[in-house]
Each structure stands twice: as C-alpha cells, then as structure tokens.
Amino acid sequence: MHISKENLLETHNRIKPYIHRTPILSSNLINEIAGAQLYFKCENFQKMGAFKMRGALNAVLQLSDEQKKCGVATHSSGNFAQALALAAKMQNIKAYIVMPENAPEVKKKAVKGYGGKIIECEANLEARETTLNKVVEETGATFLHPYNDYQVIQGQGTAAMELIEDYADLDFIIAPVGGGGLLAGTALAARHFSPKTKVIAGEPLGADDAWQSLEKGELIPQTNPKTIADGLLTSLGDKTFPLIQELVEKIIRVEEDEIVSAMRLIWERMKIIVEPSSAVALAAVLKEKDKFKGKKIGIILSGGNVDLGNLPF
Template sequence: MPYTKESLLETHRRIQPYIHRTPVMTSETLNRMAGAELFFKCDNFQKMGAFKMRGAANAILCLSDEARSKGVATHSSGNFAQALALSAKMLGVKAYIVMPSNSPAVKKAAVRDYGGEIIECVPTLQAREDTLQAVVERTGATFLHPYNQEEVILGQGTAALELLEDVTGLDFLLAPVGGGGLIGGTALAARFFSPKTKVMAGEPFGADDAWQSKQAGQLIPQTNPQTIADGLRTSLGDKTFPLIRDFVEKIIRVEEREIIEALRLLMERMKIVAEPSCAVPLAAVLKEKEPFQGKRVGIIISGGNVDLKMLGELFS
C-alpha cells in the first residue's frame, strides 16, 4: 500500500466504523508550565484503550476474504495484542496472539475478554518468533506485525490526521517512539496535510534505539531496554526507520524521573489515566522548552492501559 494523501484518507474512511474519534484536550496549567499551547489527542480513550486499534483494524480490513477466513496472528505483550483481538472480534475473524508468559495479567485478561486465543511462550524474542511461526503453519493465519507493516503505519497515522483536522496551525506534533508505527504514521499525516508542522518524537534515554539509529543513519536494534515506558521497549523496523530518518525533525530523549513527573501531571492536572509511554512527549516538551515557546504543539496521548497496581507503586 503506497503512502499517499489518498491512501491515508482511505484508511481513515475504512476504519472509522471500528474506532472512536477521540477528543482533543487542553490544560491551562500545562500550557503555563510549557510556555506553549498544548493540544492532547487523547487516544487513551480509543477503543481498547490505545491507538493500536487503528492500525490493527486497518490491517485486518485490508486482507482478502480468504485470508480473513483463516484468521490473523501476532506476537505482542502489549496493546497490539488487545487491538488485534478486538478488531478481529468485530470483524468476525479468529485472532491468535502469542504472548510472553510474563505479560501483565491485566493485558492477558483483556485479550481473552476480546475473544483472542492466547498462545504463551517463554519471554525471549526467539521463542516469540518460533511460536508464532508454528501457529501460522498450523492455522494458515496471516501474521500481522505490531508496527513494521504499511497498513498498520497508515492506520496509526489517522490519530494525527484527526488532530490536524480538529486543530489548525500546529507548529509541532509529537508522539512517543517505540517500534515506530505511531511516529511514522504521524509523520506521514503531517507531511500530507500540514507540511509546515514539524514532527518530533519523545524517547526514553533507557531505550533510545530510535535516537541512535537516526544519529547513525542506519537501524540500530534495541538491546536491553531499561524504562518504565513499556510500550517503547521495542526496536524500530526496516519499514519504520526510514520514516523517522527522513520525516522526523528531532528525537528528544528524557530521563525516567521526567517520564514519571509528566505522567503525574497528566493524571493530576488533566485527570486522565495514561500509560507511562504517553508521558514521554510531554516530558520532552517540558524538558527542551525553548523551541516550543509560544507555539501550538500537538501531542498524541497513545494509550491508557496501565496496571493500577504499577501506578500505585510509582507514586507511593
């Protein structure tokens, strides 16, 4: 699927019946702290609680009827697992989800609630890939990648598309970067619909493969990520790296304590439940204040599926 203005609009039309158009929220207190006008696109209010619903729905909708009849499969410990399970359920498609055995209980329960069939494996990348391969061979299901796939990237780009429709004249647009599906789609949306908007990413210092890859001009895989932002521990893929290399102006890295402080602000000031990953772009804007002074800044709040117990420990 080509990356064009039309393909992004077509993607949005295709998935619209299966997603929420999420609200844009603002906070006078956070504006004052940042010295900027911040517009938060709240995809924590998305169906199943994260933007991943957009890409998952699009990927299934792009399959042939025959492929759909055999089901879809993925490996994910996080939101893409839930997103694929729910999208598949809504479309009457079987979903096989390979999950590491140490995935949070709340995420496993959610996948099951959405009707996904969980196949557990030991928590290594090799085991995930081997187990997935076996599932695909056994069932004929189509493997859908959590981020390294055009249909998924375009789907994730619809969050920024909606934000750009709802808020005009954004000077900056920020999203977190993990595997790169969200920031990649965001960069495409800005390029097609608001070329003057500069796209930046927030990334934890403890999982800065995107920053390193961009510096080096080549994909450097993530090894041993150390961050509470569990959605951002993955490596970029060969389909997402070029988008970041070419269309993302800058990657701002933040410390763990800055992520926690930004998360506290989202909860205390905006009264929204957000995952640690969501707090990374806000932390970036509050850290590197200078370029954003007096500017209109869009921030994608990527998801709200967080273990309340973990949150409790964070703030205790």
C-alpha cells in the same frame, strides 16, 4: 514504498466507522508550565484504550474473505495484542496471540477478554518467532506485525490526521516512539496534510534505539531496554526507520523521573488516565522548553492502559 495522501484518506474512511474520534483536550495550567499551547489528542479514550486499535483495524479490514476464514496472528505482550484481538472480534474472525509465558496476568486477561486465543512461549525472541511461525503454519492465519507494516503505519497516522483537521496551524506534533508505527504514521499525516508542521518524537533514555539509529544513520536494534514506558521497549523496523529518517525532525530523550512527573501532571491537572508511554511526549516538551516557547503543539497521548495496582506514585 510511497504512501500518498489518498492512501491515508482511504485508510481513515475505512476505519472511521469502527473507531472513536477521540477528543482533543487542553489545560491552562499545563500551558502555563510549558510556556506553549498544547493540544492533547486523547487516544487513551480510543477503543481498548490505545491508538493501536487504528492500525490493527486497518490491517484486518483489508484481509480477503479467504484470509478472514483462517484468522490473524501476532506476537505482542502489549496494546497491539489487545487491539488485534478486538479488531478481529469485531470482524468475527479468529486472533492468535503469541505471548511470552512471563507476560503479566492482567495483559493475558485483557486479550482473553477480547476473545483472543493466547499461545504462550518462552520469553525470548527466538521462541517467539518459532512459535508464531508454527501457529501460522498450523492455522493458515495471516501474520500482522505490531508496527513494521505499512497498513498498520497508515492506520496509526489517522490520529494525527484528526488532530490536524481540528487544529490546522500546529507548529509541532509530538509522539512517543517505540517500534515507530505511530511516529511514522504521524509524520506521514503531517507531510501530506500540514507540511509546515514539524514532527518530533519523545523517547526514553533507557530505550533510545530510535535516537541512536538517527544519529548513526542506520538501524540500531534495542538491547536490554530499561524504562517505565512499557509501550516503547521495541526496536524500530525496516519499514518504520526510513520513514522516520526522512520525515521526523528530531528525537528528544527523557529520563525516567521526567516521564513519571509528566504523567503525574497529566493525571492531576487533566484528570485523565494515561500510560507512562503517553507521558513521554509531554516530558519531551518540558525538557526543551526554549525550543517550544510560544508554539502551538499537538501531543499524541498514545494510550491509557495501566495497572492501577502498580503505579509509580
């Protein structure tokens, strides 16, 4: 599938009226620590608190009237569940969200708060897919995958488009990688709007399927992920992997304590709340300081949805 410059521009125009153009912040002190100039694209300030809003909206806005009547469905226990619920609510259509029965109460509450209908299932992949198929069959809802979907990927790419629009001469853009929707979209945006900007990902060592997949040249699914970065537990998909393979320079893996201390640095110095997954990108820069020395680097802060009652510090 070829995604063109025009596809991305259309995507941005389509979702622009419904999203925030999030600010880009810098911190002198963090620049000093990194030995580079960092520009943080603050998707933690995006509607519902994460970049996922962009992709969910792009998909929902392209449904036919017929499809809209029956609503949308997905399986997710994370930010995409909330994003799809809110995007659907904004379009006045129904959202069916399949969530494992052991999902945190705070996440279920958030989805319900945005008007999503939760269908619980057992906490395994098979139950999840069976339940989703049943929901789709019974309701006629359109299934939208949280990241392995070209419309979703293009939507996520608009964050980097805005970053490039404001800072034309970035040497690097760094994003975290989980399922790869944000990373693939970011890499597409750089390819089309700033071809000299290299795209790199940060990934937790405890969930390094993307790094492994690039190493082996084939899709290696994530098994038994262990990381505080709860937005990065999933495996790459067959749509995100080839784009990442083609367009991303490298993946930098970071330890758990590096993620927590990068997160704390952002909280303490920038006075903004980001989730652990967001801190993975900064942790990657701090891990390979020599590579980034003196460079201009855009960093996508993916989101700010954390449970304040359960912080790592």
